Structures are given as structure tokens and as C-alpha cells.
Amino acid sequence: MSNKFEMNDFADSGLWLIGLAIDVRSRAYCSYSGFAVGAALLASDGEAFVGCNVENASFGLTICAERNAATSAVAAGKTEWLELALxxxxxxxxxxxxxxxxxxxxxxxxxxxxxVDDDNAVQFTSVDSLLPGRFTLP
Ligand SMILES: [Zn+2]
Structure with a gap:
């Protein structure tokens, strides 16, 4: 699933992405944990890719919303990303x-x-802030 955003209105992209993330969250398959997550990933060309968490009776097979959105973007050939909303x-x-x-x-x-339970609770962060020591191959 993808959506297209007009890049000439880039200032509003965060709000647009948040809306997509909230929308796709409603389709999360999380009957085991009850913890629904929606993700919207903005590619450099303005296309957005969404994902929700999908759980499984074999818990280890569960996939998170973030990776769901990321794999959709990669499958569409979009590997340059600008922003992620959760x-x-x-x-x-x-x-x-x-x-x-x-x-x-x-x-x-x-x-x-x-x-989603608190309109004022929006956190702005980044992947490198949350994971400063990511693994890389030598
Ligand atoms: Zn995850």
C-alpha cells in the first residue's frame, strides 16, 4: 500500500505521515498482545509506505509495523527515506x-x-539517537 505526497508542500509532510500511521494502525493484527502500531515511511520522492504490526501464534514470526513499512518501500524500489511516523x-x-x-x-x-491516547504527546527523534551503536560489518 502506498500513497503519494506532493513535495511542494513538504512542511506538512509530518502531519500527513502521522495521519497515515494512525489510519493503518487500525488494521494491526495484534490479537495476542493487544498492542497496535501503525507506521508510515516517507520516501525521498514523496511516496509513503505504511505498515502495521502483524502477530502470529508462533510469536517469533511477528513482524513490527516499522519493518512492514520498510519492506514495502524496498519492494517498490524506494530505499531513500526522509521520515518515519509511528x-x-x-x-x-x-x-x-x-x-x-x-x-x-x-x-x-x-x-x-x-x-494516540494523548494529542499533546508527540516525540521527535531519529534512528541514530535511538540506536547510536548500530551494527555494521567491518
Ligand atoms: Zn520492531
Whole structure:
């Protein structure tokens, strides 16, 4: 699933991305944890890719919203990213696996995290702030 944003209105992209993240969060498959997450990833050409968490009875197979969005972008040939928006309840941050996954393509990716239960709880951070010591091959 993708959406296209007009880059001449880039100042509003964060708000637009947040809306996409909140929307896709409603489609999370999280019957085990009850913890729904939505992610929207903005590619450099203005196209956005969304993802929600998808859990499985075999818990280790669960995929996070962030990696779901990232793999959709890569599958579309979009590996240059400008921004990631996350929507979840209670705030938080991407897990370490997702940060490492995102850092592969965009180590300094800005991340907006929205607490869907609190309109005032918006966190502006980045992949490198959350994962300063990412793994790289020597
Ligand atoms: Zn994750």
C-alpha cells in the first residue's frame, strides 16, 4: 500500500505521515498482545509506505509495523527515506530490531512518535539517537 505526497508542500509532510500511521494502525493484527502500531515511511520522492504490526501464534514470526513499512518501500524500489511516523498507545520507541533494520537504509532517519491516547504527546527523534551503536560489518 502506498500513497503519494506532493513535495511542494513538504512542511506538512509530518502531519500527513502521522495521519497515515494512525489510519493503518487500525488494521494491526495484534490479537495476542493487544498492542497496535501503525507506521508510515516517507520516501525521498514523496511516496509513503505504511505498515502495521502483524502477530502470529508462533510469536517469533511477528513482524513490527516499522519493518512492514520498510519492506514495502524496498519492494517498490524506494530505499531513500526522509521520515518515519509511528502511531501507538502510550508512546514508546521502535524496538532494537527495527532500528537496526531502518539504519541499514537511513541511519539518521527522523522519527515522529505519536501517542494516540494523548494529542499533546508527540516525540521527535531519529534512528541514530535511538540506536547510536548500530551494527555494521567491518
Ligand atoms: Zn520492531
Amino acid at each position: 502511531a501507538l498507545s502510550g508512546g514508546g520507541a521502535p524496538c532494537g530490531a527495527c532500528l537496526q533494520f531502518l539504519a541499514e537504509f537511513a541511519p539518521r532517519l527522523p522519527v515522529i512518535i505519536v501517542d
